[in-house]
């Protein structure tokens with residue numbers, strides 16, 4: 001697929017797709033707002049495409065002309081290290097024109113609204129918007145304000161679909177199938193967009209998902225999403241293949257929802273003792289890690305923590321998402 005690109009050509013994404021022999025099909029969606037509405041087949045298509053792009057990233061020249069002529073704006077209203085840099089790298093590796101926007105230092109600080117900001121940026125002829133915003137639903141709102149393709153890079157506590165996709169790609173590197181895989185998601189589920197997207201994605205692919213955390217950080221009725229719930233870490237880790245620890249999001253919590261960070265670590269933090277007790281367990285974390293809270297510092301640096309593999313997979317995953325969405329002019333919204 002992407003290996004066939006001639007750097008001297010300037011094909012549009014649909015031209016590349018028409019020329020390639022691989023049996024890829026289109027996504028049914030025009031935007032990526034969340035995984036709740038994406039099918040298992042669409043998720044597999046993204047993961048398969050990401051694996052193709054990973055081969056590009058392993059080559060001496062890590063660039064293809066696939067999105068030449070496409071302009072992408074990265075609209076970040078919240079801080080980010082991994083998501084923002086990997087989207088920008090993905091865009092550059094695909095030869096797209098990239099513009100970065102941060103709310104701080106922009107006219108948002110003068111009171112300009114999200115709608116006006118987006119419409120003014122679109123007036124400069126952009127094709128795709130990658131947006132992170134503190135308000136759940138902000139990316140959905142943007143689909144009604146602008147014609148550009150919208151990619152959700154995290155909206156409040158709602159969804160963070162590309163994080164879940166890169167998490168699934170990383171899990172798939174270690175396990176051939178998701179069917180019957182036991183995944184524990186541990187920590188602040190209530191405030192976690194990462195948890196929500198992973199729950200939607202992993203359950204669709206056939207994994208057994210267990211949520212674990214203090215009752216104050218687990219939404220009432222979350223079992224309806226097809227997950228098991230426990231408040232005991234050992235119960236979550238027993239028979240578990242992958243433990244996904246979540247960051248304690250102090251900035252999204254109002255009143256303290258647990259007595260102290262130390263007590264949280266004592267009850268829900270993964271330590272070297274857990275790695276010894278469960279010798280096949282792999283540990284993931286979306287970052288940024290609060291060392292000594294969700295994970296003991298030694299666990300973060302342990303070879304069975306595949307946190308940096310997640311970050312590496314972020315670039316190929318975001319290349320796949322941008323590639324698959326870039327050439328689609330019709331289809332279902334969101």
Ligand code: CP
Pocket residue numbers: 079080081082083084154163286287288
């Ligand atoms: N995982 C994640 O979203 O990290 P950033 O906030 O640094 O982008």
